[in-house]
Amino acid sequence: MNSLAELSQLLFPSRCFGCQKLGPSICSACRSSWHPHYYRTKFDNLTVHSSLLYTPTASKIILAAKEQGIKGADELIIDAIIHAIEKSKIDTTLARLVPVPSSTSSQRRRGRSFIVDLVTKISARTGIQMLDCLQLSRRVLDQSGLHRDERATNLAGAFRITSQARGELILIDDVVTTGATLREALRAVNSQGFHAAGSVSAVTACVAQPLR
Ligand SMILES: [Zn+2]
Structure with missing residues (x-):
């Protein structure tokens, strides 16, 4: 030093x-x-591939990245997501990485769209294209302060898809806790007949077990 x-x-x-x-x-x-393993969670018609359990330490690392913009924390999450993509055995040749957006107020507070920022780097490192096709169609509250039922209500119908989504889509988020956000993202992707062929899966750095 x-x-x-x-x-x-x-x-x-x-x-x-x-x-x-x-x-x-x-x-x-x-x-x-923070040692990536591999966890597979299934709900509705969605399989979620994750690298780590959402422990109190993992939650602090995610907050450090999201809320304080600490680069070292970003890197850990990026590595964990890439690890889960590799372990998932998804055929990524025609796949697109779809970042799951967070509320406009948190984007403003953080000065960046956290997940889009991460997925841009993941795309550059893996060569898998990003398709930033999910947008919030209305105001939502930050999910972190809400209970399970409130989270589902908060997000119901909140996402819309802004461009044609074809082939294999991989929804990317930092963590899955109740599954409400990924369920809504899946609904949006499957709506409007935009998603013509292929399947949808999800990859997160962390997973709360059991989903709560
Ligand atoms: Zn420590």
Whole structure:
């Protein structure tokens, strides 16, 4: 570490974005708890492929990426999503990655569309094209403060599809908890007869088990 970096550490000590322990970045304990495996969840007609369980540490890492824009946290999520895509055995030659949008107010607060940003990088690394075809058609609340039933109501009919979606579609989100968001994304993709052929699956970095 050079003296400027040392001085900056002294004045603005950084903390592990998993557990808040003082340190230059993520601590080794949190880093080793973020170890991608492979989980497969099925609901309705959707199979969701994920890399990690949604533990309290995983949730803090996701928040650090989403709400604080910490690049190291972004990288962990990107790696986890790519890992799950590889493990899923989905034929990706004609597949498109479809980012699942978050509320307009959270996009404004974060200064970016978190998932679109991540999927852009995932697309560049994997060579799988992105199809940013899902949009919010009305105002929704941030899902995080809502209970299961409220989440479904909050999102019912909230997504619309903005361009033709053909072939294999892979919905991409950071985490699946109740499944409400992915259900709504699936409904939108399958509506309007836009999705002519192929199938829809989903990949997330984390999965809450059981879905709650
Ligand atoms: Zn830590």
